[in-house]
Amino acid sequence: MKFRVERDILAEAVSWTARSLSPRPPVPVLSGLLLKAEAGTVSLASFDYEISARLEIPADIAEEGTILVSGRLLADICRSLPSAPVDIQTDGSKVILSCRSSRFNLATMPVADYPELPPLPDISGTVSGDAFAQAVSQVIIAASKDDTLPILTGVKMEIEDDLITLLATDRYRLALREVHWRPNVPGLSASALVKAKTLNEVAKTLGGSGDLNIALSANSELIGFESGGRRTTSLLVDGDYPKIRSLFPDNTPIHASVETSALAEAVRRVSLVAERNTPVRLAFTDGQLNLDAGTGEDAQASEALEAALVGEEITVAFNPHYLSEGLNAFDSKFVRFSFTSAPKPAMMTAQAELEGNNEDDYRYLVMPVRLPSQ
DSSP states (O other): OEEEEOHHHHHHHHHHHHTTOOSSOSSGGGGEEEEEEETTEEEEEEEOSSEEEEEEEEOEEEEOEEEEEEHHHHHHHHHHSOSSOEEEEEETTEEEEEETTEEEEEEBOOGGGSOOOOOOOOEEEEEEHHHHHHHHHHHGGGSOOOTTSGGGGEEEEEEETTEEEEEEEOSSEEEEEEEEOEESSTTOEEEEEEEHHHHHHHHHHHTTSSEEEEEEOTTSSEEEEEETTEEEEEEOOOSOOOOOGGGSOSOOSEEEEEEHHHHHHHHHHHGGGOOTTOOEEEEEETTEEEEEEOOTTSOOEEEEEEEEEESSOEEEEEOHHHHHHHHHTOOSSEEEEEESSTTSOEEEEEESSTTSOEEEEEEEEEOOOOOTTO
16 A cells, blocks of 8 residues: 555544544454545544544555555654645555655554444434534533433433434533424434543534534444544443433523623632532522622631512522533523522523523523532
8 A cells, every 4th residue: 555645634533533433442453544545535433343434535546556554653643743745555564654754664453354334324314513512512511421321411302303412410400402404304312322532532523513403323332423524433321321301491480681701700719618519599589699608717708789570589509510501601692590599499581682582492501519508
């Protein structure tokens, strides 16, 4: 094999493909990237039995062929090269990579031992990459990071016709986000449980390439994403996801609206005195929100903000980290807190004006910390 490719193109392609490599591969060959040169392109692929990634880049092919080399080493080398064309060729069991005066000899791994990548399932539909990326970023904050509960480390995708609903929970907060898409089959009804980490990588690396194709396998074991000539597949998380949709309240007689950025900053300041696992208290009264943290002999802090309240006055307390993450997920001018009663969970939604209507395509439900008087 022998080919020449632009350094920036190669470095970006190797970096993206190597993202899917497992830090502890089940077998040594899965630490490698598979490079195949043919017909004016070089394809790069990675696979760890769970996630696969594949893309093609243009190259000047002098001699076709296939090699398997250490993915992380190749990524490190490509990032360090000067901005100039890169020549890659095989020499027996070695690969020679040269760029200007830089030259690297790399060992190859047996291509025959590399497993076949799963094919991308048939495309189920298309969604705006930017809209999907935003939806994913808003939902994954609520996904669990505890690997002892693998089901909760996933994001549930529920598809009904032209609407995708993303759901996540770690038992202390819940997130729901709806995004419209264009299904290839009208009336499509399907669901998939995807690892939050995988979905986050897809959103970050494929979301900015225009439309994103989503492919669901008929046996509901695999999901695929494709955009800008890049494609990735992932096994779905196995198990029954809890029915969290019903936990979002339909009727909330108490609700209060506050400026999002002002509240986020106030929570950040006030929580500086909140020791580990100590809550920030929010007291909603007519026209005002009072925040405070800290008790007794310890450091204390308080702050007051303008708020619009409908219903009875209410005081609640939240984990400051969960509250901050929720607030930072909103890009609306105002955020609405909706309650059934205290100390029930608070549902946060977006609101364009202080006393306007809320938008419920994104809902973030955060569990309160019970106060001594409640």
